Structure formats: structure tokens, C-alpha cells
Amino acid sequence: FINASGSKRQQPLAKFEPQRRYATLVALAIEGMATVTDEIIDLHDRILGKLFNAAKNKHQQQFQASGKAINAKVRLYGHIGQALIDAKQSGSDPFAAIEAVMSWDAFAESVTEAQKLAQPEDFDFLHRIGESYATLRRYAPEFLDVLKLRAAPAAKNALDAIEVLRGMNTNNARKVPADPPTDFIKPRWQKLVMTDTGIDRRYYELCALSELKNALRSGDIWVQGSRQFKDFEDYLVPPEKFASLKQSSELPLGVATDCDQYLHDRLTLLETQLATVNRMAQANDLPDAIITESGLKITPLDATVPDAAQALIDQMAMVLPHVKITELLLEVDEWTGFTRHFIHLKAGDLAKDKKLLLTTILADAINLGLTKMAESCPGTTYAKLAWLQAWHIRDETYSTALAELVNAQFRHPFAEHWGDGTTSSSDGQKQQGRKHRPYQPEVWKQPRTDFLHPHLRPVRAVSHQGGQRRRARLDLRARWPAVPRVRPAHRGTLHRHGRLHRSCLCPDAPARFPLRAAYPRPGRHQALHPQGRYCL
Known part of the structure; x- marks a missing residue:
């Protein structure tokens, strides 16, 4: 319904018949509620993180500001300690030894100053x-009131504390009621929450909100109506449907569903491959590697492009003619016909003006935007480009068009110089971002940088940074990360987006996309058909 509404524009909705218009508005309202709910939770997460970060910075700044006074006290008590040691060795009066360094009144005053400079025993900034x-x-009261929270058993105590806070907000209570849930309070918070006079209201609420943030990230608490923080069970196939598919042997898996048979086949293959590697190692036949008493030694790679090739590259660049990029795209379209995939959302017709369509695609490709592109191209208006973008350019049209280009590259004989196309890489690009960044505890001291990772990039394919998923007919067997990955500070950072953290597997492959494991002999494996956003 949302796609058919023309990217949420008012004019297409006005043309719908009443029944369809109301259904579309309901769909837009549900989608909008999920978006706003996620934004509210994300904003609370950032506010709380910013407060923690500010407290930590203030704690460190105060300690640094007191550094000179602390150093003076350490030097003073070093002299006093040495005087006491000398007095014990000589058998003289220790109090006289102290007064030889400084007067007794000054010593008492310095002790009072030292107590003021002292930090908590655990040196924590949480207070x-x-x-x-x-x-x-x-x-916080309105935030907790609008969220419909549900919890797993691991976070039930934290959710009970949230209910206590809701009741206190409703009754305008200043004190925490008797016997509130306290099992969720971590040892770090114990001294602040549990005081001699009872439970501190401020720190009890702060601790509960902090644990709510952590539980939302880990998935132990979920929110009804949310998209990013919904119940983990909603990501999975319903048990009834799974049982039915299993009973009818229609599970969309490329592996045997019999666990014993599957393990037997894998262990047999593993033993065969280990025996092969062992035999080749004994005969020194391992490609580009040898095994000695000191371990495995790999032959370093030589430069694939000689220095003399640069002169030829410059010469070829001068020979090639200068053409407009839209004319080049039109020529590529004549070879591949990739523009036929950009069909109208409702009518299914092709774009009448290919040059205008390619201009709109180019605005996306170079991040120029429709307004600046319309200003740069004579005879083109923003309204024309926006209409084409709304009705002909979508995620699925980009995916099928890119797959068409990938398949054309795969079939071209010249592409064999880059390998057989059965591996892929995620070459992360570190890009400088905005001056101010959202709070991230693991990089708060660093300038704003972003890592851009193409979701899936075959060796001979042009990646689409817009998050589209490939449908190319490639026999992809392995994916290698080109840069080290940064592990999230919290294990739920990726879980809340419906993803699992894997360093060498792509979790965003579409349904029915053939993923294959990396085996030495390509003929021995079967395709895996992951459902949704999860891969084995």
C-alpha cells in the first residue's frame, strides 16, 4: 500500500477510490507509528549515552584540574613518611618528626584538604x-507511558521496576514504595541506590532507565508496534508453519534436514580434505605455502601490475574519446537492456524518456540530488526527475538492474582475467562524516568517521551503496573481509536491527539467493537458500 501511494505523496492518494485511500492511509499510519516509536527509543538511547559521556568527561576533567594539588599532597606526605621512618630507626619522637616538617595545625589542615581531593574508592563517575x-x-514519564513493553524472563525484574516508575509518575509520588524490585540493580549502582535512609529515588530511576536501554539493545525487552525493537520471535517462521513445512519436506534449505546424515557427510568431507592437505604438505606440494618445524610459511605475493604499465595506462587514457556519461549509459543499455527493469510502480510500463531516467539514476549515483541535477541539465526540471524517481526507481528495480549488469559482466570473456567470480569482498571505506556525531562510547574520543560496507560485492560487480540486494545468477561460494571489522561494544547493537554479527558472512542476502560455502572442489556443495535477512 505504501509503495502504491507514490512515496507518500498527497496527489496520488487523492486519485484513489475511497476504500483504497483509507486502506493506504491506515498502512501509512501503522508504518509511521513504527518509525516514530523507533526514533523515540533511539533518541532516548542517545540522550542517556550523552549524559553518561558528559559525567565521565567531567569526572576526568576535575581529576586533571586537581592534579597539581594532588601532586603537592603526595610530595608532602612523602616527606612526612620519610621523617617517620627516620624517627623509628633513631628511636626519636614521631610527633616531633612531623612537626619538624610542618606545624601540627598545618598538618591537620592538609589532611582535611586531602580528604576533599580524594575520589571514591572505585574511582567511578556514576555518582x-x-x-x-x-x-x-x-x-521520562511520557516516554515510559507511551511504550508498550514486553520482557523475556531475564529482564522481567527490570520491567517490574519500569512499572513501579509508571505508578509513581501517575500518583506524583516522591518516594519509592516499599519492597520495590531491586534484583536488576548492578553492583556498580548499589551504593548510589541503596542508601542508609532507604532507596534513593533519583538513582533508582536512573538505574532503571539505564537497564531498560541495555535490555532493549540485547533484545530481552521488546516494544509492541516497533520495527527495530520487536520481539525476536517475529523474525522467525511461526512454529506451526515450520512444522508443516518440515512434515511435507518442503523446507527451503539447500542441505539435508536429517542431522545425523548431514554431520556424517560433513565429517567425511573434512577427513578427506585433511588427508589431502597432509599428503600435499609432506610432499611440499601446497600451493604458495610450506610447512616446516617452525610452522606455516606463506609465499608473499608479487606485484600484479608492473611499473612500466603506468605509461601504457596514461597513453590509453589520452586515446579514449571524451563522451557524456548519459551517452555512455545509453550505450551500455543497448548492450544489456538494464533500463527495462525500471518499470512503473502501478502500470508496469517502461520509462518513455530513457535519457531522463538515466539522469535521475545518475543523480543517485553521484549523490548530487535532484535539485542540483535539474539545475545542471538544460531542459530538465525537478518535477520530471522527482516523478520518475517516485514511480520508476525503487529498491527492487535497482536490484534487478544491477543483477543484469553483473550477469553481463560475468558472461564477458574479458572478465575471466579477474577470476571466476565465485568469491566476494567487503571493502570497507573509511569516510569523514559530519562534525558532530551521535554518541558512540567506543569511539567518543575520535573524529566522526563512517565505514561504508557494500552488502555484497562479487569480484566483477559494481556495488550499490544504497543497501540494495543482489539477484545476480552467480555461484558465490566465499566472502572475504578486506578490512578488520569493529566488534560492537554491546552484543545487541546489531540484534536490534534484526541482524547477527558475523565477520565473514553477509547477513543481508535476499531470499532465494544462492550462498555456498568455500570448499576446494566446487562440485561438492549444495546451495543454501536463506529466508529473509538471516543466513546460516
């Missing part, structure tokens, strides 16, 4: 979070 309590109180 400074209470200074920002008023910031959270501006929105």
Missing part, C-alpha cells in the same frame, strides 16, 4: 549522573 536527573525527568 555524577545524578546531576543530569532533571534532563531525564523532562520526558
Whole structure:
């Protein structure tokens, strides 16, 4: 319904018949509620993270500002300690030894100053979070009131604490009621929450909100109506449907569903391959590697492009004619016909003006935007480009068009110089971003940088950075990361987006996309057909 509404524009909705218009508006409302819910939770996460970060910075700044006074006290008590040691060795009066360094009144005053400079025993900054309590109180009651939270058993105590806070907000209570849930309080918070006079209201609420944030990230608490924080069970196939597919042997898997048979086949293959490697190692027949007493030695790779090739590259660049990029795209379209995939959303017709269509695609490709592209191209208006983008250019049309180009590259004889196309890489590109970045605890000291990872990039394919998924007919067997991955600070960072963290597997492959494991002999494996966003 949302796609048919023309990218949420008002004019297409006005043309619909009433029944369809109302259904589309309901769909837009549901989708909008999920988007707003996710944005609210994400904003709370960033606010809480920013408060923690500010408290930590203030704690460190104060300690650094007191560094000179702390150093003076350390030097003073070093002199006093040495005087006491000398007094013990000589058998003289220790109090007189102290007064020889400084007067007794000055010594008592210095002890008082040292107590003021001393930090908590665990040197934690958590007590400074209470200074920002008023910031959270501006929105926390309404925030907790609108969310429909559900919890797994591991987070039930934290959810009970949230219910206590809701009741206190409703009754305008200042004190925490008797016997509130406290099992969720971590040892780090114990001294602040559990005081001699009872439970501290500020730190109890701060601790509960912090645990709510962690539970949402880990998936132990989910939100009804949310998209990113929904129940983990909603990502999976319903048990009834799974049982039915299993009973009818229609599970869309490329492996045997009999576990014993599957393990037997894999172990047999593993033993065969290990025997092959062992035999080749004994005969020194391993390609580009040898095994000695000190371990495995790999032959370093030589440069594939000689230095003399640069002169030829420059010469060829001068020979090639200068053409307009739209004319080049039209020529590529004559070879491949990739523009036939950009069909109208409702009518299914092709774009009447291919040059205008390619101009709109080019605006996406170079991140120029429709407004600047319309200003740069005479005879083109923003309205024409926006209409084409709304009705002909979508995620699925990009996917099928890119697959068409990938298949054309795969079939071209010249592409064999880059390999057989059965491996892929994720070459992350570190790009400088905006000056101010959202709070991320693991990189808060670093300037804003972003890693751009193509979801899936065959060796001979042009990757699409817009998050589209490939449908190329490639026999992909392995995917190698080209840069080291940064592990999230919290294990739920990727889970809340419906993804699992894997360093060498692509979790975003579409349904029915053939993934294959990397085996030495290509004829021995079967295709895997992952469902949705999860891969084995």
C-alpha cells in the first residue's frame, strides 16, 4: 500500500477510490507509528549515552584540574613518611618528626584538604549522573507511558521496576514504595541506590532507565508496534508453519534436514580434505605455502601490475574519446537492456524518456540530488526527475538492474582475467562524516568517521551503496573481509536491527539467493537458500 501511494505523496492518494485511500492511509499510519516509536527509543538511547559521556568527561576533567594539588599532597606526605621512618630507626619522637616538617595545625589542615581531593574508592563517575536527573525527568514519564513493553524472563525484574516508575509518575509520588524490585540493580549502582535512609529515588530511576536501554539493545525487552525493537520471535517462521513445512519436506534449505546424515557427510568431507592437505604438505606440494618445524610459511605475493604499465595506462587514457556519461549509459543499455527493469510502480510500463531516467539514476549515483541535477541539465526540471524517481526507481528495480549488469559482466570473456567470480569482498571505506556525531562510547574520543560496507560485492560487480540486494545468477561460494571489522561494544547493537554479527558472512542476502560455502572442489556443495535477512 505504501509503495502504491507514490512515496507518500498527497496527489496520488487523492486519485484513489475511497476504500483504497483509507486502506493506504491506515498502512501509512501503522508504518509511521513504527518509525516514530523507533526514533523515540533511539533518541532516548542517545540522550542517556550523552549524559553518561558528559559525567565521565567531567569526572576526568576535575581529576586533571586537581592534579597539581594532588601532586603537592603526595610530595608532602612523602616527606612526612620519610621523617617517620627516620624517627623509628633513631628511636626519636614521631610527633616531633612531623612537626619538624610542618606545624601540627598545618598538618591537620592538609589532611582535611586531602580528604576533599580524594575520589571514591572505585574511582567511578556514576555518582555524577545524578546531576543530569532533571534532563531525564523532562520526558521520562511520557516516554515510559507511551511504550508498550514486553520482557523475556531475564529482564522481567527490570520491567517490574519500569512499572513501579509508571505508578509513581501517575500518583506524583516522591518516594519509592516499599519492597520495590531491586534484583536488576548492578553492583556498580548499589551504593548510589541503596542508601542508609532507604532507596534513593533519583538513582533508582536512573538505574532503571539505564537497564531498560541495555535490555532493549540485547533484545530481552521488546516494544509492541516497533520495527527495530520487536520481539525476536517475529523474525522467525511461526512454529506451526515450520512444522508443516518440515512434515511435507518442503523446507527451503539447500542441505539435508536429517542431522545425523548431514554431520556424517560433513565429517567425511573434512577427513578427506585433511588427508589431502597432509599428503600435499609432506610432499611440499601446497600451493604458495610450506610447512616446516617452525610452522606455516606463506609465499608473499608479487606485484600484479608492473611499473612500466603506468605509461601504457596514461597513453590509453589520452586515446579514449571524451563522451557524456548519459551517452555512455545509453550505450551500455543497448548492450544489456538494464533500463527495462525500471518499470512503473502501478502500470508496469517502461520509462518513455530513457535519457531522463538515466539522469535521475545518475543523480543517485553521484549523490548530487535532484535539485542540483535539474539545475545542471538544460531542459530538465525537478518535477520530471522527482516523478520518475517516485514511480520508476525503487529498491527492487535497482536490484534487478544491477543483477543484469553483473550477469553481463560475468558472461564477458574479458572478465575471466579477474577470476571466476565465485568469491566476494567487503571493502570497507573509511569516510569523514559530519562534525558532530551521535554518541558512540567506543569511539567518543575520535573524529566522526563512517565505514561504508557494500552488502555484497562479487569480484566483477559494481556495488550499490544504497543497501540494495543482489539477484545476480552467480555461484558465490566465499566472502572475504578486506578490512578488520569493529566488534560492537554491546552484543545487541546489531540484534536490534534484526541482524547477527558475523565477520565473514553477509547477513543481508535476499531470499532465494544462492550462498555456498568455500570448499576446494566446487562440485561438492549444495546451495543454501536463506529466508529473509538471516543466513546460516
